[in-house]
Amino acid sequence: MEQEQQVEVPSYFVCPISLQIMRDPVTLPTGITYDRDGIERWLVSAGTCPLTKQPVAPDCEPTPNHTLRRLIQSWCALHADHGVERVPTPKPPADRARVAALVSRLHATTTTSAALLDALRELKDVASESDRNRKLLALVPGAVDILVAVITASSQSATAACDEALEIICSLQLSEQCLARVIERDSEALVHALVDTLQRSNAKSRAHAAVLLADVTAAMSPNRLVSLPEQVFVEMVQLLSDKVSNPATKTVLHVLVGTTSCGRNRVKVVEAGAVPVLIDMLLDGPDRRTSELTLATLDRLCGCAEGRAALVAHGTGVAMVGKMVLRVSDLATDKAVRILRSVARHTATAAVVQEMAQTGVVGKLCLVVESAEQCSERTRERAGETLRLHARAWRNSPCLQPHLQALYPC
Structure with missing residues (x-):
């Protein structure tokens, strides 16, 4: 079979961002043309023209370049025999008026009506089309507030509406200012609604509730964080235990790390049974980030x-943490060494000290002290500090191999 001839694509058909043929070329006020999908994604995070570096207003509407699109379509049709893919005419994007009208429909309906569900599903379809539509929705006055109101009012009585509103709001990537406003209005009602959703059997809705809870708690003040009800942590731990999905697991872990900066919340998480669940997760061999x-x-x-106490009480807790040293990443090693130092400093009974030697934890710490290429100086210092805490018991322990005894810090 004769090999297809390679066709050189005209440079002005290529998007400067994706370096692919533009399917929906649009022009910014700076005069530069990009593919719509690429520039909309860029503007969400950067707010500037990629080539000129000039600022672009948040409400900027790129102008469709119909002439260039038709040229691209004609060129693709002309070279179809050479394997060039046809570029279809793009669907017109939603405008601000249409999105605002859908939001107005939400205001005009009740939480139990079929009209509310229809309006939410239509709004979800619009939001799913592009980053541009999601950006438009987030900017419509009152849009986020009404979605939150649907969640708080429908979490138990009309779960379908709550599910749709959750999926929409989780797709919007709300700003810190917007989240702060939501929290200020009624964070307690929203948190209780999310807890109600986490208690249901719908895995997708539970995952969405965890995502929104992660965003909300990340924007909370310390005073609000410390007031989170215990049930929040019970449901978070249950979500970890149920292994709904890898993204959901990571979301929950982000929530737990963020909320346990407050001492009272640490106790709540421990009482919710988190420690054995976390150790069992390590036993399952998760990916690096998890x-x-x-x-x-x-x-x-x-x-x-x-x-x-919960870590030491677990049959493999100390050993599993020690196993993570020098195994996953520098960050994982640092966290594991910090945990072992806490145990050695505050919970080191004779049995625990012996366990750390027998399970190879002490040997791992000796390797950390000498591993300048793999560990940071601060991690090596922590490992050395931990070893010196119980040097009498560990330095000449029969569990410590001779070559590791030579590495033991003075």
């Missing part, structure tokens, strides 16, 4: 006596 987040959570929890 391992790091799991160890970061355990590190937080070992900042309280209850957390350290």
Whole structure:
């Protein structure tokens, strides 16, 4: 079979961002043309023209370049025999008026009506089309407030409406200012609604509730964080235990790391049964990022006596943390060493000291002290400090191999 001839694509058909043929070329006020999908994604985070670096207003509407699109379509049709893919005419994007009208429909309906569900589903379809539509929705006055109101009013009585509103709001990537406003209006009602959703059996809705809870708690003040009800942490731990999905697991871990900066919350998380669940997760051999987040959570929890006691009480807790040293990443090693230092400093009974030697934890710490290429100076210092805490018991322990005894810090 004759090999297809390579066709050179005209440079002005190529998007400067994706370096692919533009399917929906649009022009910014700076005069530069980009593919709509690429420039909308860029503007969400950067707010400037990629080539000129000039600022672009948040409400900027790029102008469709119909002439260039038709040229691209004609060129693609002309070279179809050479394997060039046809470029279809793009669907017109939603305008601000249409999105605002859908939001107005939400205001005009009740939480139990079919009209509310229809309006939410239409709004979800619009939001799912592009980053531009999601950006438009987030900017419509009152849009986020009405979605939150649907969630708080429908979490138990009309779960379908709550599910749709949750999915929409989780797709919007709300700003810190917007989240702060939501929290100020009624964070308690929203948190209780999310807890109600987490208690249901719908895995997708539970995952969305965890995402919104992560965003909300990240924007909370310390005073609000410390007032979170215990049921929040019970449901978070249950979501970890149920292994709904890897993204949901990471979301929950982010929530636990963020909320346990407050000492009282550490005790709540421990009492919710988090420590054995986290250790079992390490036993399952998670990916690098999940391992790091799991160890970061355990590190937080070992900042309280209850957390350290739960770790030591677990049959493989100390050994599993020691196993993570020099195995996953520099960050994971640092968190594991911090945990072991907390245990050695505050919970080191004779049995625990012996266990740390027998399970190879002491040997791992010796390797950390000497591993300048793999560990930071601060991690090596922590490992050395931990070894010196029980040097009498460990330095000449028969469990410590001779080559590791030579590495033992003075």
